[in-house]
Amino acid sequence: MTRGKRHQVEELEVRLLREGIVESTHRVQAVVCDNRGRILSLAGDASAGSFVRSALKPFQALATIGTGVLEQYQLNDKDLAVMCASHKGKMDQVRQVFRILWRSDVEPTDLQCPIPEGRTSPLEHNCSGKHAGMLSVCRQRNWSLNNYLQKNHPVQQLIIGKVAEMLGMPPDEFISARDDCGAPTYYMQLVQMATLYAHLSSGDNLDMERICRAMLHYPEMISAQGEFDTELMRLSAGQVISKAGAEGIQCIGREGEGMGLAIKVLDGAKRAKYAVAIQILKQMGWITPTVAEELADTYLNLSHYKRLEVVGEMSFF
Numbered sequence: 001m002t003r004g005k006r007h008q009v010e011e012l013e014v015r016l017l018r019e020g021i022v023e024s025t026h027r028v029q030a031v032v033c034d035n036r037g038r039i040l041s042l043a044g045d046a047s048a049g050s051f052v053r054s055a056l057k058p059f060q061a062l063a064t065i066g067t068g069v070l071e072q073y074q075l076n077d078k079d080l081a082v083m084c085a086s087h088k089g090k091m092d093q094v095r096q097v098f099r100i101l102w103r104s105d106v107e108p109t110d111l112q113c114p115i116p117e118g119r120t121s122p123l124e125h126n127c128s129g130k131h132a133g134m135l136s137v138c139r140q141r142n143w144s145l146n147n148y149l150q151k152n153h154p155v156q157q158l159i160i161g162k163v164a165e166m167l168g169m170p171p172d173e174f175i176s177a178r179d180d181c182g183a184p185t186y187y188m189q190l191v192q193m194a195t196l197y198a199h200l201s202s203g204d205n206l207d208m209e210r211i212c213r214a215m216l217h218y219p220e221m222i223s224a225q226g227e228f229d230t231e232l233m234r235l236s237a238g239q240v241i242s243k244a245g246a247e248g249i250q251c252i253g254r255e256g257e258g259m260g261l262a263i264k265v266l267d268g269a270k271r272a273k274y275a276v277a278i279q280i281l282k283q284m285g286w287i288t289p290t291v292a293e294e295l296a297d298t299y300l301n302l303s304h305y306k307r308l309e310v311v312g313e314m315s316f317f
Contacts, residue, residue, distance in 0.1 A: 007031075007191075011044040012312040014265075014272035019305050026272035028248075030263045030280060030314065031190045035198035037167075039191060040259065041284075041314040046191040050264050051177060053185055053245030055193060056163075057130050058084045058200055058211045060183075063158050064133050065207040069140045073103040077210070081218035082129035084211065086244060088224040089116060089124035096221060097128045104136035110145050111135070113181040127181035129221075134159075134183070151176050151184045160186070166199045167192055180246070190262045193251050197260030201241050201253025212241050212255060228274050228299060232281075235291045240281070248273050254286045274299040275308040283314070 016024040029044025039046050061083040064070055070080070079100050087093040101108055111122040113131045122128055131148075134155050138145050143154045150156065157171070163186070164171040175187040200208050215222055219233035222243070229242045232252075241253045248265030250273040261280060265272040278299060282292040300308045 007039050007042055007046040007317075008044065009042055009315040010312060011266075012276055012310055012314075014269075014275045015309050015311060016271075016302075017307050017309060023306075026269045027266045028263060028272055028276045028310075029190055029266070030261065030276055031194045032259060032261050032280070032284070032314070033191055033194045033198060035195060035202050035204070035258045035260070037191060037195045039317050041280075041316050043312060043314050044190075044264075047189045048264065049187050049189050050247070050249060051179075051185045051245075052188050052193055052251075053179060053247060053249050054086045054127070055197075055243045055245035055249050055251040055262075056185060057086070057127075058208075058215065058241075058243060059163050059166075059196060060130055060159050061133050061211060062162050062207055063137045063155060065210060067137060067140065067158075069104075069136050072140055073100075073136060075100060075103060075136070077214035078218050078221060079103075080133075080211065080214035081221040083133035084215055084243065085129045085222045086126045086229075087129060087221065088227070089119060089126065090224060093129075093221060093224075094121075094123045097123050097132050100129070100132040100136055104132075104139045106132070106135045106139055106145065112149050113183075125181060127179075127183065130183065131181065149178075149182045149184070156184055160184070163196065166196060190264055193249070193262035194260040197241065197251045197253035197262065198258055199260070201255050201260065202258035203256045204258070212253075215241055215243075216255070226298075228277075228295075231298070232277075232287075232295065235294060236287055240286055242277075244270075244273075250274070250277050252277060252281070252286075257286075271299070271302075271308060275310050279310045280314060 032041040179185040247268040
């Protein structure tokens with residue numbers, strides 16, 4: 001993978017305090033950049049790499065836009081939102097995924113995501129919406145359904161081609177591996193993840209603008225009530241796009257700003273990425289102090305005895 005100019009400053013640290021005494025610490029890297037990949041603010045190493053995981057889902061969903069899939073199968077923004085989701089398998093979310101398959105004339109048995117433990121159907125898997133979107137493209141293009149997760153399948157090549165175009169690099173330079181759901185995920189620099197979200201939220205591209213609109217209008221589809229992505233998008237009144245990835249990845253963009261934020265917790269802790277996101281969003285003015293306080297009550301003040309605090313500051317360029 002091509003690496004640009006190296007930027008590195010001090011990382012942030014998230015501390016778990018039990019009645020004011022440090023019990024655990026997490027090291028966190030974060031970068032803010034514009035849609036040309038120019039670094040605006042940084043903590044840690046902007047060129048550090050990690051798998052993008054589920055933060056890639058809005059860009060995987062782009063495969064359904066511009067191909068005629070949405071129009072041919074009469075899919076709407078709520079369908080598009082669940083394609084971007086890491087949902088919780090709730091009944092309304094499962095029904096939305098089924099609707100995509102039904103309208104696309106695809107059987108639920110064609111889904112190749114696993115059946116979650118304690119559940120009965122792959123429809124209940126958190127990535128089923130993403131898979132349904134891929135299958136709808138395959139059906140519309142008459143591509144094979146039984147191997148749609150192979151990285152050389154046309155639908156996967158379509159997806160990585162769109163991502164590569166945004167990042168200005170050849171598709172074959174990306175390092176890929178299987179995500180837990182079986183679909184390809186890609187190893188990217190933190191600055192590249194932030195650049196993707198700067199593109200997504202810039203308002204300069206009609207396809208990505210529709211993805212943003214779908215996510216912001218239906219935040220309950222993206223995760224679930226009480227979950228960070230859903231609550232941040234709901235509380236920000238349609239201004240902030242948020243999508244989590246596993247192992248400490250969090251990516252965020254602000255509608256119309258052309259700026260993206262990518263966060264990586266080095267030990268993969270979910271709680272640390274939320275703490276850092278709240279602090280950075282408040283500092284950048286992407287959320288109001290009132291919203292920051294409401295989020296902090298849930299994601300920083302963990303109990304009467306435990307809370308999280310962020311130590312360190314972003315460097316601005």
